[in-house]
Amino acid sequence: MVSILKDIPIDGVKIVPCRIAVGNRGIVKSFLVAGEDRVILVDTGASDADADIIMDALRDMDHKHSDLKLCVLTHRHGDHTGGLKKLKKTLKFEVMAHELDMPAIQKATGYDVEHVVKGGESLPDCGGIHVIHTPGHTAGHISLHLPRLKTMIAGDAIVSAGEHLMVSPTYLSSDPEAAHESVKRLIAPESGPGASAGRPRRRHLFRRQGEHGAYFRRTASVSENVMRRIEVSRAIVAVLLFSFLALPQARGAEALKKIRIASKAPGESLVPYMISQRLGFYREEGFDVDVIVTRGTVTTQVVVSGAVDYGNGGSIPAILGGARVKIIQVSTDKPSQYLVVSPKITNIKQLNGKTVAISDASGNSTLLFRELLAKNGVAVETVQMRALGEPSVRFGALLAGTVDATMITIGNARIAQAKGFRILAYSGDYVSSLSANLETSDDKIKSAPDEVYRVVRATLKGQIFYHRNMSEAAKFIMEALRINDLNEAKEIWRERDKQASELAQIGRASEEVMTVNIERVRDQMRAVGATSRIKGPVTLDQVYDFSFVKKRMTKFAAASGTRCATNTARKRCNHVSGKFRISESQGNRGGDRVACAATATTPKLLAGGQSLVPMMKLRVARPKYLIDIHRIADLNYIREEAGRIRIGAMTRHVQIEDSQIIGEKLPILREAASEIGDAQVRNRGTIGGGLVEADPSGDYGAVVLALNAEMKCIGPGGERVIPAADFFTFAYTTALQSDEILTEVILPIPQSSSAGVYLKLERVAGDFAIASAAVQLSVDPNDACNQIGIRVTGAGTVPQRPCPSKSFCGARRSRRN
Amino acid sequence: MPRAQLGVVPEKLEIGDGKVFAKESKEQSIALMEIVRTAYGAIHLLPENMEPGLEVTGYFINPNIDYTPDDKGRMNTFSSYPYAAVIAVVDVDVETGMITIVRYCTVHDCGNMINPQIVDTQQQGSIMQGIGAALYEELRYGEDGQLLSSTFMDYRLPSVEEVPELELEHIITPNPFTPLGAKGAGETGMLGPPPALCNAVEDALSPLGVKIRETPLTPDRILDLIEKAQAKSAHG
């Protein structure tokens, strides 16, 4: 601890507590510094009485009064100059002070300042006493640094309050800003020999006053004989601070392990590492990471050699050639290039017979291009490929018109577009291209799997953060690429985000993509005659090891009885359990649903939360496990299909309210949605949640019944459709089984001569209905009612039919003026 | 402290021009800054037994407040009585019991309005509190004394949608008994709605013989009252 705690003698400096208040607790200090041939006094207390104390102290030091030759005044305040008069009358010495405080001192004391300093001077005593100008508390405040004694006499630049050190308080300083600056200059630089001797280290100090007051950070403990305590009540003290050179740099038991990651290029691929390092993700895991930029092919080699611990080179040829490394995490799985063509080409199929600029016969981009053609049913042989090399050359050829098409990155693609060329396709929509994010040696995986896991965990966290926080990531991109334009950085982010599918964002790739990429590399190697380097057939797990990434993203509740069955389906959901959070994410687009089979303890699904959470807060509902499904994007939709409107269960009330389709085809539903709760509730609440909650006063119930809707749900047994009439069975109860999820509401579009209205009677806005009614009525060409749906809420545990519909059929519209 | 420093009794001291000086000889002065600095900073220079800090507490007793009860036991415990007049026009839907405030006009007097904008806001706010009490808010208890309307779900505070058109006028009769001639401004609004609205509703439902004796006037209460009144009139 920085115990400015105990009175500890310092060789050569006597601390003289001066008495300026009632009682004998000195609260201002003066100092007697014993040099080789003289004694120097620093400050004189506040009064004649203090002068006496100083003179006594001098004698206690076994010095004669005549040994005192110099008095340095740190500043002009009376509690430091008050004893000067009597001392001057009794003893013979000279006075030193800063030129800016000198006039006030002379006026107050009536004595001249013989030695006027500006700051920067040094006295020869005690191995050197350096004068530092530290304005702020007063304009001419000075502090003294005695490096050989490892001592700093700060004066009033730094004061202590109890065990706290702080900058001289604002109300006592003539220029608080300057005072703060001065103390910054007093703080020791972090490294460099000797420079810090006696200077306080930054970490021992505080926040600027005014930011929650001053506080003080305690540091690792220091050997006793370098610390000292000042007792303070409220006033200012002169503080002595000691060197902490002897301190180990590390704080307490927190030794971070140094990890080196080699990266094959500077630029935005470095950003996720930067994020993980700067936001402390590595630190959380106990690592201090250095990223070293190397050349592409060298990256893998340095990992193999053990010179670095990890790399992002991911050189599949090297691995195929026998390098004992594994790719353990990927970052993008789509290429970055766009197919740009001359304006007369509007379809990939038209590339038949055209000329395309490629880099070389077997370059990566060429292989991607060939795959893209194949995926679009264009025979490769019909396309004339011209190997032009560098992207800039290819680009030039396109612009000049000597080729019809080429593959280039978005920057150049946009330039071409501005010149009238067409961006025909994004290659990533057709082909995949895996980029490694982390690789490490087989040895490391075997000998230190826990470390590997933690490194993956932290790196992945940075990667996910990157994808989820565009604005923050963009700032890092600006730094990494040294660009100033935030919009440009955001563009770069968007491109990179585009290049990573959901699976790649969480660090891995599908089997298909892995296989394709390895095959592509093999083709390349074959083309350049390097097949001999491939040692035998290669299986996926000889190249990739995603076990760490998988482990990170899949944690299961070790709960009693809750089983999460994920059979055919893949979806992304977050399990928020009563004990800890599970996130299971095997998301690939393709969106089947998970059936969460629960046994003993039924988890509850958390959709919008606008009903469930308040119920939990009131302890009316007490689910042990909550499954948060709010990120399932593919349950949120409004579609018109074959005379029906299909609404995904996670569609929010506000979306239904604002939907054009619903406004046109099913205005009754819009009316109901707009009456639910209030704006914030509508922003989060979902139709699925509302229906499943089945509140007797809920707004959707009457409407879906009046419209003869159907509810589609899915469970371990498969999908089924429940008609609305069978859906609501009792208050807060529906026909859904405990292991089924409502996925869609299907509403038949009423015929064109139809209208519907939803009316709600409520006491105050945002309330539940006292009663409400939904009526959807259709008339035939003779204006006779041929269909009607009426339901009311508030009359029973489920929405009720107030009277048989038949009683309206045939009724004609009455003509009223 | 200036007495100690200047040797002049406080009665003979004046404050002005940034300093405290002796009335009789102006050169004898101390700058206010100095006094403040000493009082808070250089407290060691304060005279013996003088507390640091500059603080003073004073009292004002209003001349027309009198706590002595008269022969009828009455006291005047307030210095002023702001007042208002309210007219409310309501529509009552006899099928649903819902009340709509068609117009709400009020003229009130709070003496000198020190800040008219604040007075208006105070009125708007307290009127809404009164409307809440008249129409929406209720503390309901179960048979066992359990509070049933214990959250905002059940204790219905009016939202912005419940605010009617307010017509607000002021007249000013300065209060002779306060230094600024002001009276209180925040409470008058609240007192108006319950009687005004209840009387208005009673007036609206008078053909049905309804008498209002209870607030809030929730729809179910209105319907109950109508039913009872109709039943009563059916029995003669």
Add this chain to the structure above:
Amino acid sequence: MAKAISLTVNGKAYSGEAEPRTLLVHFLRDALRLTGTHVGCVVGRCGACTVLWNGIAVKSCMIFAVQAEGDEIVTVEGLAQDQRLHPLQEAFWKNDAVECGYCTPGMLMSAYGLLSKGSKPTDEQIKKAISGNLCRCTGYGNIVAAIKEAAANFT
């Protein structure tokens, strides 16, 4: 069991610990010390806890902090920029739309959510947007007027 989460609040990245049961409003207030967002009721009715979640006004007392992992939150502390009040805050001040101030952060954020949708709202639309924010003191009139005024200056 607490878990580390990170999210962006008012443009800054924050990391903190939250148990799964911790509500977003409490995370903002207690872990991040952003106490401008207020807790006014238990049942999600009063709206004093309104914040923007990925640009949308929501009541943060009905959201678990862990649900907002990786997302962008804007609280009332994020309105003023560079030591200058946001037009909404200016308008609230000028129109005397603040009394005790308890509902004010929620009102501001609901209004912000409304105004950032773009077009100039009608009185009806303004009232609809703040119908989920209860105010006991002001009677709402000045608040609606303030939001209307701010709509003219909103960027």
